[in-house]
Amino acid sequence: DVKVTQSSRYLVKRTGEKVFLECVQDMDHENMFWYRQDPGLGLRLIYFSYDVKMKEKGDIPEGYSVSREKKERFSLILESASTNQTSMYLCASKMGGGEQFFGPGTRLTVL
Amino acid sequence: KQEVTQIPAALSVPEGENLVLNCSFTDSAIYNLQWFRQDPGKGLTSLLLIQSSQREQTSGRLNASLDKSSGRSTLYIAASQPGDSATYLCAVRDDKIIFGKGTRLHILP
Numbered sequence: 001d002v003k004v005t006q007s008s009r010y011l012v013k014r015t016g017e018k019v020f021l022e023c024v025q026d027m028d029h030e031n032m033f034w035y036r037q038d039p040g041l042g043l044r045l046i047y048f049s050y051d052v053k054m055k056e057k058g059d060i061p062e063g064y065s066v067s068r069e070k071k072e073r074f075s076l077i078l079e080s081a082s083t084n085q086t087s088m089y090l091c092a093s094k095m096g097g098g099e100q101f102f103g104p105g106t107r108l109t110v111l
Numbered sequence: 112k113q114e115v116t117q118i119p120a121a122l123s124v125p126e127g128e129n130l131v132l133n134c135s136f137t138d139s140a141i142y143n144l145q146w147f148r149q150d151p152g153k154g155l156t157s158l159l160l161i162q163s164s165q166r167e168q169t170s171g172r173l174n175a176s177l178d179k180s181s182g183r184s185t186l187y188i189a190a191s192q193p194g195d196s197a198t199y200l201c202a203v204r205d206d207k208i209i210f211g212k213g214t215r216l217h218i219l220p
Binding site: 004033040041043045047088090092097098099100101102103104105107 | 152156197208212
């Protein structure tokens, strides 16, 4: 079974802090994704990556950056956290045209 | 621009009944469609993936169908159980992956 893990289930940070969310997948998937999920807005794509050191902006990249130094790891970085970045963050991976597999999510609260 | 709609937003059904969840999309030029379930506060669990060349996929009590020409997919759940209570989301892939907002399903014991 594919396993996608995220570094934290719950995280509380203060405004202005730099925040790292990490995601690791164990199935050698090329493609990895970061989404945020908010009530009434559904899932929105922040960034995705189709290979090591490659990244593409999604629909809402502002305020975020990403890093993919190794194939199995995709990190989401909030350079200076703001309260409007309080959300559920979901990481996913997939190979080519196959199924997309999600991690358990990180609920981030920015105070 | 592709839009994915799931109606109704919420549904309550007595235990044991068969039920159908709906997903519609506006552009039929898709590569595949995937159904997920999401439990409160958790990530998404993949249920079924239907490639554009397929008409349906089955897994246990679940059956998903795809009609590209009409822009519709359905997820059929047979003999529903309280453990099926969750939010069900569909996602279509064209040059991007577009998610619906989900149907929140509650199975009444």
